Amino acid sequence: MTPNSPDSLAATVPDGALLALPPDNSLPSVALARALVRRGAKRLRLLGVPVSGFATDLLIGAGCVAEIQTSAASLGEAGFAPRFSAALKAGSITLRDATCPAIHSMLQAAEKGIPFMALRGIIGSDILANRPDWKVVPNPMGDGVSDPIVLLPALSPDVALIHGVMADEAGNIWVGRRRELATVAHASKRVLATVERMVKGDMLEDEKLAPGCISGTYIEAVAVAERGAWPVALLDEYGFDAAHVAEYARMAKTEAGFAEYLDRYVLTQQAQAAE
Amino acid sequence: MDMTIKLEERLAATLARLILDPAAPPARHIAVGAASPIPAAACWLVKKQGHPVRLSLLHKRTGNPFSEGSRELFDLTGQGRIDLFFLGGGQIDGQANLNLVGTGEWPGKSVRFPGSFGSAYMYFMTPRTILFREEHSARVLVQKVDNISAPGVSEPGVFRRGTAQALVTGKCVFAFHPDRARFSLASIHPGETVDSIRAATGFDFDVADDVPQTPDPTEAELALLRGPICDEMLETYPEFCARVFDRKLAA
Known part of the structure; x- marks a missing residue:
């Protein structure tokens, strides 16, 4: 060989x-x-x-x-x-x-076989404004309406x-x-x-x-x-x-x-x- | 000892004083990113003066502080275990917004900078950030950044542990006031005046009646910087050590 x-x-x-x-x-x-x-x-x-x-x-x-x-x-x-x-x-x-931790998080989602990971920060950055694939939702573990948090899709x-x-x-x-x-x-x-x-x-x-x-x-x-x-x-x-x-x-x-x-x-x- | 003070030495000593500011939240664990020899020297100065601080230097090639890869910095910071971080920017504006992506239309159609690195996260999740940019010009310190890598302040309700504490440049120190999202002139380096600072700054800032001069590094601080601190920095920042301290790594 x-x-x-x-x-x-x-x-x-x-x-x-x-x-x-x-x-x-x-x-x-x-x-x-x-x-x-x-x-x-x-x-x-x-x-x-x-x-x-x-x-x-x-x-x-x-x-x-x-x-x-x-x-x-x-x-x-x-x-x-x-x-x-x-x-x-x-x-x-x-x-x-x-932004660095977003890339780590997207890979970690793929590593775990789950569709997304949540990440703090980023809100108010133009990075987010230019990423239609990143979503902001109210923290679903909170009261469900406040505390916005970014969701990042799994990346494989x-x-x-x-x-x-x-x-x-x-x-x-x-x-x-x-x-x-x-x-x-x-x-x-x-x-x-x-x-x-x-x-x-x-x-x-x-x-x-x-x-x-x-x-x-x-x-x-x-x-x-x-x-x-x-x-x-x-x-x-x-x-x-x-x-x-x-x-x-x-x-x-x-x-x-x-x-x-x-x-x-x-x-x-x-x-x-x-x- | 040669008492001629290099600007880099003055800036390192100035940053060290800001790190130790008793009015700011305590700095028990500081992380220093890539290409930051002056902030790294400031952290070493704090440590070598005997203050109990843990330094995590991200770009240490051997003996790197993270055993879980570069992701560990962000996990630590997410939990609030990193007390202080340094950020800069190709553009910094009067509300402490940082632009590390470039000028002109997104993503920097006019002049592209390297990119945002971890700023869009670290700026939120660290209890305090010291902004550092040696170049003090109307090109860098602008009224409004062209693109926001990381915002200086956030809307109420957005999770955020802290903001900028100060902005240190080659000409002066600004303090940041998150309540009104404005800088004020905190001290002026030798050779500068309020007018010369105004002329070189693209954003408006507050000025008190009597603005002090930035103090010189003490003889003891200079001796630490030129000796044991240079020793610590030679592997990671050979060019900086050669230029500022006239020292080269033994072959």
């Missing part, structure tokens, strides 16, 4: 899929985002869990994205996300703004892309304390994961490792991609490559510069072989 690669996993993501991506500080699989660019994915609908970073900007710049739902998009210390901003200005993507992504530290022979992946990844894995129809390395055995048999695992129940396929979160950080494994992200931010200011970035770091044989 040929082992999986980021490119073989990316080949299974259909155009138009609703794709959940964690932000730069929470184990996104940038390797899979690069593989989706190489496969020329189209009309993807991205979900920032709960915000969006480098991988999202890369996919937007490469023309893979039709829609995005997120609570914010940025490159952190390197500033605004340039291709996200440009696509928004050009009208080539549809943006649905949210088609595919979640995450990068774990390691995977074992039982198909479990280890993500440490970033438990929002477990929520998105539970809520998504499919999870495709890249990892730094494979380990023997079953991590769920190890009391110290088990709490940082996502059970293989939820994981469809795993591919090894060393430094698969690069240029963003991976827990205590490696830091954020600020110089590279600053270089990206500079190049991606223009479409031509972005194309050059793709040629140099995403589309070449070496870039593919390195994944």
Whole structure:
């Protein structure tokens, strides 16, 4: 059997899929985002869990994205996300703004298999005014007329892309304390994961490792991609490559510069072989 | 010790004094979000001065305070376990409405900012919020924000634990009065006047007859900021520490 690669996993993501991506500080699989660019994915609908970073900007710049739902998009210390901003200005993507706990709550509703979750706050924000799918009702556990509260529909992504530290022979992946990844894995129809390395055995048999695992129940396929979160950080494994992200931010200011970035770091044989 | 005070040091010390304001609800647990080195320095200053406060720094890559993922911050805040949070905005108006989405028509057709993050929730659910924006200009401090990420005050009957306590900028400190949804000038940083603040501010605010100057950080505060606080911040904010404290993480 040929082992999986980021490119073989990316080949299974259909155009138009609703794709959940964690932000730069929470184990996104940038390797899979690069593989989706190489496969020329189209009309993807991205979900920032709960915000969006480098991988999202890369996919937007490469023309893979039709829609995005997120609570914010940025490159952190390197500033605004340039291709996200440009696509928004050009009208080539549809943006649905949210707020972080709303995205967590919508995924938690899907995780529990219930139609909605309630969330405090938000009332009086223009986010709500632009979300016809979010409803305000009087607290049904109160007197039934006062105490307005927001209801958010369950949200089940088609595919979640995450990068774990390691995977074992039982198909479990280890993500440490970033438990929002477990929520998105539970809520998504499919999870495709890249990892730094494979380990023997079953991590769920190890009391110290088990709490940082996502059970293989939820994981469809795993591919090894060393430094698969690069240029963003991976827990205590490696830091954020600020110089590279600053270089990206500079190049991606223009479409031509972005194309050059793709040629140099995403589309070449070496870039593919390195994944 | 070099007693030349950098603006960042003055702002950190000013924020620390607001955190310790005895008139405000107690700050036992403070959370600090992304890209907030000056508020983070202020919180460390409070802690290193010996005040019992728990600091949860959201963007700590190693040793992150949350073991249930980033959702845990919002769950804690929902229960009222986070006492104080810092927010800013691309635009902030005279009623303390925050705009983090952008200018022009929704969702920021003119200039898009990154987005609202958790502001539409945190602003309601935290007993107090300190607003911080170093740039003090009529572009940022506007009469009315173009889009509301998070409202400064809410209608009666809408669940809300607190509002802004104050707005700290590179020029002054404003106090916020939720009863009348207005700011008043609380103190002016050195080099500024009431007139220079008015000229740089797009919204109306109240001014008392005698507005004090923002006090300088003390020698002890400066020593803490430049020493042990810089040590704590080097991993998360390397560029800030290099620029302000002239210190780099050992390779």
